[in-house]
Amino acid sequence: xxxxxxxxxxxxxxxxxxxxxxxxxGIQDAHVLHEKLGTVLTAAKTVVMDGSRxxxxxxxxxxxxxxxxxxxxERGLALSWRSPSPVLQQAVRVLGFESILGMTS
Amino acid sequence: MPIDMRQFHQTFFEESLEGLxxxxxxxxxxxxxxAENGQETVTADLEILNTIFRAAHxxxxxxxxxxxxxxxxxxxxxxxRLDAIRDGRxxxxxxxxxxxxxxxxxxxxxxxxxxxGKEGDNSAIDDVRRQLExxxxxxxxxxxxxxxxxxxxxxxxxxxQIMFRPHLHLxxxxxxxxxxxxxxxxxxxxxxxxxxxxxxGWDRMKPExxxxxxxxxxxxxxxxxxxxEVFSWVAEDCSLEIKLKPMQSLxxxxxxxxxxxxxxxxxxxxxxxxxxxxxxxxxxELVITQTMLSLIASNFSFDNLSRLFSGITQLERNTRELQExxxxxxxxxxxxxxxxxxxxxxDMSQRxxxxxxxxxxxxxxxxxxxxxxxxxDPLMHLARNSLDHGIELxxxxxxxGKPETGRxxxxxxxKGGNVVIEVRDDGRGLSHERIFxxxxxxxxxxxxxxxxxxxxxxxxxxxxxxxxxSVSDLSGRGVGMDVVRxxxxxxxxxxxxxxxxxxxxxxxxxxxxxxxxLDGLSIQVGEHTxxxxxxxxxxxxxxxxxxxxxxxxxxxxxxxRKEYMPFLRLNExxxxxxxxxxxxxxxxxxxxxxxxxxxxxxxxxxxxxQVVIKNLxxxxxxxEAISAATILGDGTVAMILxxxxxxxxxxxxxxxxxxxxxxxxxSTTATPTLN
Numbered sequence: 212x213x214x215x216x217x218x219x220x221x222x223x224x225x226x227x228x229x230x231x232x233x234x235x236x237g238i239q240d241a242h243v244l245h246e247k248l249g250t251v252l253t254a255a256k257t258v259v260m261d262g263s264r265x266x267x268x269x270x271x272x273x274x275x276x277x278x279x280x281x282x283x284x285e286r287g288l289a290l291s292w293r294s295p296s297p298v299l300q301q302a303v304r305v306l307g308f309e310s311i312l313g314m315t316s
Numbered sequence: 317m318p319i320d321m322r323q324f325h326q327t328f329f330e331e332s333l334e335g336l337x338x339x340x341x342x343x344x345x346x347x348x349x350x351a352e353n354g355q356e357t358v359t360a361d362l363e364i365l366n367t368i369f370r371a372a373h374x375x376x377x378x379x380x381x382x383x384x385x386x387x388x389x390x391x392x393x394x395x396x397r398l399d400a401i402r403d404g405r406x407x408x409x410x411x412x413x414x415x416x417x418x419x420x421x422x423x424x425x426x427x428x429x430x431x432x433g434k435e436g437d438n439s440a441i442d443d444v445r446r447q448l449e450x451x452x453x454x455x456x457x458x459x460x461x462x463x464x465x466x467x468x469x470x471x472x473x474x475x476x477q478i479m480f481r482p483h484l485h486l487x488x489x490x491x492x493x494x495x496x497x498x499x500x501x502x503x504x505x506x507x508x509x510x511x512x513x514x515x516x517g518w519d520r521m522k523p524e525x526x527x528x529x530x531x532x533x534x535x536x537x538x539x540x541x542x543x544x545e546v547f548s549w550v551a552e553d554c555s556l557e558i559k560l561k562p563m564q565s566l567x568x569x570x571x572x573x574x575x576x577x578x579x580x581x582x583x584x585x586x587x588x589x590x591x592x593x594x595x596x597x598x599x600x601e602l603v604i605t606q607t608m609l610s611l612i613a614s615n616f617s618f619d620n621l622s623r624l625f626s627g628i629t630q631l632e633r634n635t636r637e638l639q640e641x642x643x644x645x646x647x648x649x650x651x652x653x654x655x656x657x658x659x660x661x662x663d664m665s666q667r668x669x670x671x672x673x674x675x676x677x678x679x680x681x682x683x684x685x686x687x688x689x690x691x692x693d694p695l696m697h698l699a700r701n702s703l704d705h706g707i708e709l710x711x712x713x714x715x716x717g718k719p720e721t722g723r724x725x726x727x728x729x730x731k732g733g734n735v736v737i738e739v740r741d742d743g744r745g746l747s748h749e750r751i752f753x754x755x756x757x758x759x760x761x762x763x764x765x766x767x768x769x770x771x772x773x774x775x776x777x778x779x780x781x782x783x784x785x786s787v788s789d790l791s792g793r794g795v796g797m798d799v800v801r802x803x804x805x806x807x808x809x810x811x812x813x814x815x816x817x818x819x820x821x822x823x824x825x826x827x828x829x830x831x832x833x834l835d836g837l838s839i840q841v842g843e844h845t846x847x848x849x850x851x852x853x854x855x856x857x858x859x860x861x862x863x864x865x866x867x868x869x870x871x872x873x874x875x876x877r878k879e880y881m882p883f884l885r886l887n888e889x890x891x892x893x894x895x896x897x898x899x900x901x902x903x904x905x906x907x908x909x910x911x912x913x914x915x916x917x918x919x920x921x922x923x924x925x926q927v928v929i930k931n932l933x934x935x936x937x938x939x940e941a942i943s944a945a946t947i948l949g950d951g952t953v954a955m956i957l958x959x960x961x962x963x964x965x966x967x968x969x970x971x972x973x974x975x976x977x978x979x980x981x982x983s984t985t986a987t988p989t990l991n
Contacts, residue, residue: 311510
């Protein structure tokens with residue numbers, strides 16, 4: 212299943228996998244997001260999540276991100292966030308996901 | 317070598333408490349500014365806000381350096397809110413200011429806990445912190461909606477515990493828990509704990525199913541209906557549990573009182589740099605003078621006599637200046653005491669539903685630190701009294717043709733060696749009838765006594781007197797005006813009351829500038845010199861031997877203008893041989909303390925002088941009837957007489973009870989006559 216726009220853009224540099232989240236993310240993107248992030252989990256060692264563009268998202272998307280972060284931790288990946296947008300930050304705070312996502316401001 | 321940080325603690329505590337006092341004063345100013353505009357929301361003066369912010373900030377910084385984590389945590393929350401006010405994100409409504417004032421209490425309590433190691437009222441402090449944290453969300457940022465919100469009286473603060481566990485299919489219903497939690501967040505202070513324990517491993521999870529759950533603590537003026545409403549769309553698609561957690565009511569007084577009881581008297585003194593500079597200057601000059609004098613002494617010839625004299629004159633001047641500078645180090649402006657009243661009046665007037673303006677005059681008048689420390693309680697009691705009994709309710713005031721807002725005025729000024737403090741209100745004044753009736757009821761005076769209004773007013777200072785119709789929790793705390801008078805008398809001062817029906821009451825407190833120096837009258841008994849504190853002397857008269865009588869089974873009494881008082885021969889008391897056995901050769905000094913009088917028989921009055929008080933107990937031991945000692949100009953030691961002690965001694969000797977107040981002479985001049 213392919214959406215008109217991928218929910219994430221994945222870019223591989225030397226040692227790091229850059230994952231940029233799209234601006235608008237919802238339950239309809241959860242499945243693809245899950246799939247795409249699954250590839251990152253198996254391939255990467257160091258993951259940098261870029262949430263700077265996020266303007267809208269919902270709990271389903273956040274659930275995928277939470278699961279991804281937990282799995283990444285379990286597999287010993289280094290996961291970090293780069294400039295999460297205010298919307299993303301607020302969602303993390305409101306859902307109480309700070310520690311789950313490893314995003315403490 | 318590791319630095320022992322404890323050496324800095326004391327300074328930190330003092331600075332913090334001082335900072336908090338400033339913060340309190342500024343917050344009250346802020347609120348007053350709002351009240352004057354008649355607005356609920358206060359237009360904040362940036363300078364005031366900055367001062368308040370700086371105080372919170374430096375407390376946070378200091379406590380973090382010294383590792384007082386509780387203080388850091390609280391100060392941080394407070395600072396964040398203050399910052400929001402400064403940036404205009406949070407509007408300083410009266411409610412916000414009241415909460416900030418409570419926060420000052422909390423911080424004070426935390427700091428004192430850190431200092432004394434005693435635990436404060438932690439649950440009350442936590443409550444205040446939670447309220448602080450919920451502040452921002454209670455105030456929507458759009459100005460249009462802010463106005464009604466700030467004017468709505470806030471309901472009771474509730475603490476909700478919510479367990480929200482969506483069913484797996486929740487996402488399919490089109491509902492988004494994020495939206496629900498956002499709504500809750502907008503209601504009040506929200507602490508969310510996500511539970512992802514049901515979330516399966518990455519490969520087994522189905523992204524369209526909801527495995528999440530939340531435990532939410534929601535605090536604010538929120539009703540159950542409001543909470544239910546948020547979940548109304550998902551009620552069928554989740555398991556939901558909403559419980560009200562019992563929350564302790566805020567007890568601001570309990571914090572303030574805990575602070576008061578824990579705040580032991582600080583043993584240190586903070587001195588402004590100019591005062592220390594002045595001291596160093598004077599010492600410098602003293603050293604120059606001393607060098608000059610040694611030079612003259614080493615090559616002394618009579619030609620140098622005039623230079624020697626001028627050197628000695630200079631030495632005298634230096635010594636006097638040194639004494640003044642040293643004394644000034646102990647002096648603090650009365651504003652230290654006055655500012656403590658701001659908060660009291662603020663809290664009390666709100667509780668009593670009265671409108672009161674507190675005005676200070678001359679609060680920069682300086683007085684000895686010991687006096688200030690011990691003056692705070694009596695002043696608070698006087699202000700409390702004025703507010704509780706003096707100032708009428710707004711409606712009553714309007715009906716009496718007075719402005720709705722009452723006025724309590726504190727005025728301080730220096731008069732001679734005394735500082736005078738007037739506590740004046742424009743309330744209803746003392747009710748002489750009620751005071752008299754009460755005094756009769758209490759058996760203090762007989763119903764047939766004819767008392768002047770002044771004498772009736774004096775009755776309120778007698779032990780056990782209280783006319784409050786209902787013993788309120790404010791004034792009627794078992795502490796009466798007698799305690800106020802005793803406290804002030806113990807400082808060597810006096811308190812008087814004047815009142816005009818319907819116009820108000822004025823308490824006048826007179827205090828010595830310092831406790832280290834005493835205005836005394838030196839008296840001669842035999843070969844010895846004693847000092848009598850000037851404030852306790854009523855008058856001195858030549859003795860008429862025929863007025864001395866000895867009622868059966870009693871000590872000697874002296875009759876002066878129809879009043880009889882114990883007659884105490886100091887020479888006998890101190891086992892000294894009097895210069896003359898002829899009573900008429902001596903003098904009688906009438907002294908008064910604690911409302912009782914006694915006549916002291918002395919050989920002579922030598923003169924009035926200021927003496928430096930030296931503690932006798934530390935150098936020798938405590939002696940009955942002697943309060944301290946001093947060193948006279950010729951180097952001899954003179955004892956300072958303990959007048960209350962002497963009077964107790966005299967009255968015990970005579971078995972004579974206090975004469976009824978009604979028989980007191982109408983006029984006794986307070987000027988001692990010297991010969």
